[in-house]
Amino acid sequence: MSIPFLAGAVSKLFLQFGCSEVRVEGLPAFVERLKGDRGVLTIANHISVVDEPTMWGVLPISTFYDQRTVRWTLGASDMMFNNTFDSWFFTKGQIIETFRGKGIYQKAIDTARAKLDEGRWIHIFPEGKIKQDTLTELRRFKWGVSRMLMESKGGRGEEAPLIIPIWIKGFEEVMNEEREFPRFLPRTGKKVTVIIGEPINDAIEPLLAEYQRKFPHPWVPITYGRDVQEDLKEEPPQLAEMRSKIAEAMRQELMKLGQRVPEVEAREPTKIEWNW
Template identity: 65%
Template sequence: MGSVPFAVGAFSKLFLKAGCRSVRVDGLPQFLERLKGDRGVLTVANHISVVDEPFMWGTLPLRTFLDSRRTRWTLGASDVMFNGKLDRWFFEKGQVIETFRGKGIYQKAIDESSKKLDAGNWVHIFPEGRIKQEELHSLRRFKWGISRMLMECERVPLILPVWIKGFQEVMDEPRVWPNYLPRRGKDVTILFGEPLNPLIEPLLAAYKARFPVPWRPGTYDRPVGQDLEDEPHELATMRSEMAEAMRQGLMELGGRVGEVEKLPPSRITGW
């Protein structure tokens, strides 16, 4: 395994341990056990700051970052993370899949993510598609790419929700002077939830019964509107239902933040 995930994971762990006033983590042992299996794992989380990635993974033991299959893959915007040779090297080594905003759900990044999941890897998504710091208890409509990612998996992965709170105080959006660096002394809460598979697998079964062979357009990288004009009408409905089921499942996990915040601060594990 390369040094980038390990170094970034170590820095994130250091910040959680030394830079935060308190960190409360719920459900981590169960999450770590699920990463050990040979089944792919898809995590979905709310997105509240520019440091959610990578700081939220500072809760994981450092040894996790030495195993590429137990280190998350994620999608990153090309115009933000792949602007130069150094950026490209860093984020590719950090297991970030280049994604092009505005090119719809039929693009290679989604194909690659499905293949990673079929191979037993872990893929993480912020399905809202951008940071949301207002009304932290609710979520934007999920982008449809996450539904297509699951629809085209040959083997359904574990679908695990993760809810985060507090990072919006560590570094808000937009970053303006003097807030170029993460703020210290904040309270952070991270919840790892139970699988959403009971909600999603019946919808996937209905999709595969209707489309035994996944529908794809003749040309990739088009705006979503063009794809909607060409694809079967019920396909968009199925994607929307699946995305909404995941959204509701994630918000249900977020509803437990209050009870977790009443618990004593957690110990951030080392190795």
């Protein structure tokens, strides 16, 4: 039995029996998109340590049996790859080891971009860390997600991956940052909402086309794994501007989706299905 299947099953059990109410929007269309040959990039707000993988408990259990319908995501080396067992476990769970402080030019971003080009699903929390103070506003997105898109097929004049925003709410109560003993246990009886939006490619693809016009050949730094401030000293100024524009466009589209929370929460709760 695979690590993604076990994680998916535990997540479904928690949503079904550990939460008082769960509401899910946009699931059927999303599942159909995962089954296609086109790469999928999902972006979501990050509000707790259990967002990943618990939010994926809304998916049909069958999706956890097929590598093409199991997400790949980035995971910090100092948090998830500390020993042999952790490295094995998270690698099997389709986590790409990422190094903090080594900028956007590192192997993890290359790997994620390649998987998008292969038609796989990559999930990113573009804020880079948990934010629970103001749930309706998002931090500035990290530029790694922009680089993935800019150097993907979509940034080279071919078909871009589907870019799908997901807004989550309630996990900040399941694992509140201020929680007391026992800190390692999720709190039960909370209400959870997962809103899966429509693709935002119409807002992003014109920016990818602009990038291609300005940079017909991807910028390749002399050295990988440096702090982003070091890269900025050597890069053409317009390159950072394009990354910033793409990241901000995604941020704005994700916040638009978040504005639908009251509408979705006014509906009847969703039944967690174990369908195949």
